Amino acid sequence: MSHQETHGFQTEVKQLLHLMIHSLYSNKEIFLRELVSNAADAADKLRYMALTDDALYEGDGELRVRVSTDKEKNTVTIEDNGVGMTRDGVIEHLGTIAKSGTAEFFKNLSGDESKDSQLIGQFGVGFYSAFIVAEKVVVKTRAAGHGADEGVQWVSEGEGDFTVDTIEKANRGTEITLYLREEEKEFADDFRLRSIITKYSDHISVPVEMWQEGTPETEGPEGEKVEAVEGKWQVMNKATALWTRSKSDISDDEYQEFYKHISHDYSDAMLWSHNRVEGNQEYTSLLYIPAKAPWDMWNRDKSHGLKLFVQRVFIMDDAEQFMPSYLRFVQGLVDSNDLPLNVSREILQDNKVTKAMRTGITKRVLGMLEKLAKNDEEKYQQFWAEFGQALKEGPAEDFANKERVAGLLRFASTHTGTAAPTVALDAYIERMQEGQDKIYYIVADSHEAAANSPHLELLRKKGIEVLLMSERIDEWLINHLTEYKDKKLHSVTRGDLELGDLEDKEEKEAAEKLASSSEALVKRISEVLSDQVKEVKVTSRLTDTPACVVVADGEMSSQMIKLMEAAGQPVPDVKPTFEVNPEHPLIAHMDQIQDEQAFADWSNLMLQQAQLSEKGSLNDPSAFIKLMNQMLVGKV
Numbered sequence: 001m002s003h004q005e006t007h008g009f010q011t012e013v014k015q016l017l018h019l020m021i022h023s024l025y026s027n028k029e030i031f032l033r034e035l036v037s038n039a040a041d042a043a044d045k046l047r048y049m050a051l052t053d054d055a056l057y058e059g060d061g062e063l064r065v066r067v068s069t070d071k072e073k074n075t076v077t078i079e080d081n082g083v084g085m086t087r088d089g090v091i092e093h094l095g096t097i098a099k100s101g102t103a104e105f106f107k108n109l110s111g112d113e114s115k116d117s118q119l120i121g122q123f124g125v126g127f128y129s130a131f132i133v134a135e136k137v138v139v140k141t142r143a144a145g146h147g148a149d150e151g152v153q154w155v156s157e158g159e160g161d162f163t164v165d166t167i168e169k170a171n172r173g174t175e176i177t178l179y180l181r182e183e184e185k186e187f188a189d190d191f192r193l194r195s196i197i198t199k200y201s202d203h204i205s206v207p208v209e210m211w212q213e214g215t216p217e218t219e220g221p222e223g224e225k226v227e228a229v230e231g232k233w234q235v236m237n238k239a240t241a242l243w244t245r246s247k248s249d250i251s252d253d254e255y256q257e258f259y260k261h262i263s264h265d266y267s268d269a270m271l272w273s274h275n276r277v278e279g280n281q282e283y284t285s286l287l288y289i290p291a292k293a294p295w296d297m298w299n300r301d302k303s304h305g306l307k308l309f310v311q312r313v314f315i316m317d318d319a320e321q322f323m324p325s326y327l328r329f330v331q332g333l334v335d336s337n338d339l340p341l342n343v344s345r346e347i348l349q350d351n352k353v354t355k356a357m358r359t360g361i362t363k364r365v366l367g368m369l370e371k372l373a374k375n376d377e378e379k380y381q382q383f384w385a386e387f388g389q390a391l392k393e394g395p396a397e398d399f400a401n402k403e404r405v406a407g408l409l410r411f412a413s414t415h416t417g418t419a420a421p422t423v424a425l426d427a428y429i430e431r432m433q434e435g436q437d438k439i440y441y442i443v444a445d446s447h448e449a450a451a452n453s454p455h456l457e458l459l460r461k462k463g464i465e466v467l468l469m470s471e472r473i474d475e476w477l478i479n480h481l482t483e484y485k486d487k488k489l490h491s492v493t494r495g496d497l498e499l500g501d502l503e504d505k506e507e508k509e510a511a512e513k514l515a516s517s518s519e520a521l522v523k524r525i526s527e528v529l530s531d532q533v534k535e536v537k538v539t540s541r542l543t544d545t546p547a548c549v550v551v552a553d554g555e556m557s558s559q560m561i562k563l564m565e566a567a568g569q570p571v572p573d574v575k576p577t578f579e580v581n582p583e584h585p586l587i588a589h590m591d592q593i594q595d596e597q598a599f600a601d602w603s604n605l606m607l608q609q610a611q612l613s614e615k616g617s618l619n620d621p622s623a624f625i626k627l628m629n630q631m632l633v634g635k636v
């Protein structure tokens with residue numbers, strides 16, 4: 001019984017269709033990759049479901065994808081005998097975009113077609129790419145396990161809406177017919193189509209077939225009879241799972257094509273690693289590092305993970321158990337010989353085999369990155385720009401590999417004089433001065449605030465390198481990375497600088513002398529500021545600035561407090577240690593002031609200045625300005 005309905009596309013689908021047609025014109029043929037990929041996925045899904053219900057094959061277990069053209073009608077058809085779709089499935093999958101964060105993604109598009117086409121490429125256009133070349137698309141499908149009278153026909157001209165209808169469909173699976181636009185006729189050309197299909201389907205593990213026209217019986221040159229050849233479906237691809245082939249037989253192009261097939265990325269991968277593990281564990285992994293971060297990498301709800309196969313049978317997408325979250329940008333697959341075919345996400349959760357594979361795969365990825373960092377610094381910088389932030393979650397998440405992950409981190413530093421994060425901890429250690437046993441760093445709100453912080457003055461003067469950190473995640477990272485290769489990481493805004501052997505005897509003596517000659521001054525300031533500061537001290541780190549604030553060891557840093565405040569969490573009331581530089585003219589001037597009120601004003605001014613430069617803000621900025629103005633007026 002026919003039952004036709006018209007549905008409107010979800011707003012985002014309309015936007016996607018519009019953008020695609022206007023921005024993907026230089027890369028039209030990708031629609032074939034998308035549709036053949038979907039058809040192959042449908043075959044994989046059916047094979048998986050049939051593991052527990054053989055009847056789903058309906059006597060036809062030879063899964064394949066068929067591509068054909070009709071030059072007269074100007075059509076291309078992609079047909080599979082995979083899992084198919086129900087009516088509800090059709091409305092959902094071919095009328096909406098299910099990815100979370102889609103609406104935000106569309107909001108961020110700029111309207112500049114060349115830029116947006118890049119983004120749209122990363123987003124993945126999937127089925128809708130059919131409309132790059134087609135003015136009308138007809139989908140006929142029937143889900144495995146449903147009757148022939150439960151077929152569904154979907155028709156759309158790619159504008160605002162589509163129709164769905166119930167039809168008779170004898171064969172299970174999906175048939176997609178593209179009515180090509182006049183100017184896209186080339187895709188109905190058999191020869192052209194064959195060359196594209198060869199390119200896009202070689203790595204696909206189900207056979208992709210094209211119709212080979214037969215020839216009628218003819219007469220040869222000598223008048224002999226040449227037998228008629230019947231038309232037949234001809235397999236266009238190797239149709240073996242790419243990862244089961246030997247590495248030496250697989251070209252870079254094939255690896256790249258396979259990457260696009262599994263990741264739905266439009267650009268080439270940056271690098272990959274293909275390995276077979278034998279022994280206690282038996283599995284093959286094929287892991288790719290993309291060249292660009294996916295648009296939704298920071299979306300917490302996004303599913304990520306590897307494709308899981310068991311003995312070459314596709315089991316599931318996004319098996320996140322094989323990869324720690326800080327490596328979530330890795331794409332690829334694992335094919336295990338040890339897991340059972342009926343493995344579920346729950347079984348994977350707490351499974352010895354999974355854990356061992358995860359350990360192996362994590363090491364493999366770290367190894368890949370170490371090799372890249374060593375052999376191709378420029379490429380590693382590109383990697384770092386895309387995925388460095390994710391890697392910074394590593395030391396907190398992966399205790400066992402903390403040191404290896406730390407070795408892969410890159411920071412800006414006073415050594416390079418630029419904001420570019422190019423300095424590795426190993427490079428820092430190599431440059432450490434004689435007698436230096438700590439890695440010094442500062443975390444601030446911006447690179448400029450870090451680079452210009454007064455806390456660096458003495459270290460700069462002594463030529464001691466300081467790592468400059470200013471990303472949101474840095475404070476969190478540094479909380480978990482307190483040591484690297486037996487060297488402590490030491491904040492220049494915390495406690496003492498602990499210069500150790502970096503300070504010579506004369507310097508120490510001079511510092512002690514200054515501290516004792518300033519005792520009275522320190523005591524006076526302490527009395528005035530006792531409510532606001534934990535302690536007042538003579539500084540060891542300033543040369544050109546009158547004063548600064550530091551946090552005591554074991555106290556929460558101001559960066560951490562800011563992070564917690566931003567997350568709406570309660571924060572402790574931490575009083576800073578106030579360090580003064582008696583050699584600075586302003587502090588020397590203060591020492592001469594007899595009037596107690598004037599002295600208190602000066603002390604407050606110095607403290608608030610120091611807090612402003614440390615935190616970038618003050619609890620009561622107008623009080624600070626008022627105080628400063630009063631003092632300026634007093635001076636005139």
Ligand SMILES: Nc1ncnc2c1ncn2[C@@H]1O[C@H](COP(=O)(O)OP(=O)(O)OP(=O)(O)O)[C@@H](O)[C@H]1O
Nearest residue numbers: 038039042083084085093124125126127128174264
């Ligand atoms: N040939 C097909 N057989 C069965 N289902 C299909 C077929 N083609 C598409 N689908 C269904 O439609 C959904 C949407 O397909 P589409 O290509 O738009 O996105 P996707 O493949 O899920 O995502 P992406 O391509 O971005 O990874 C698929 O997930 C699948 O459920």
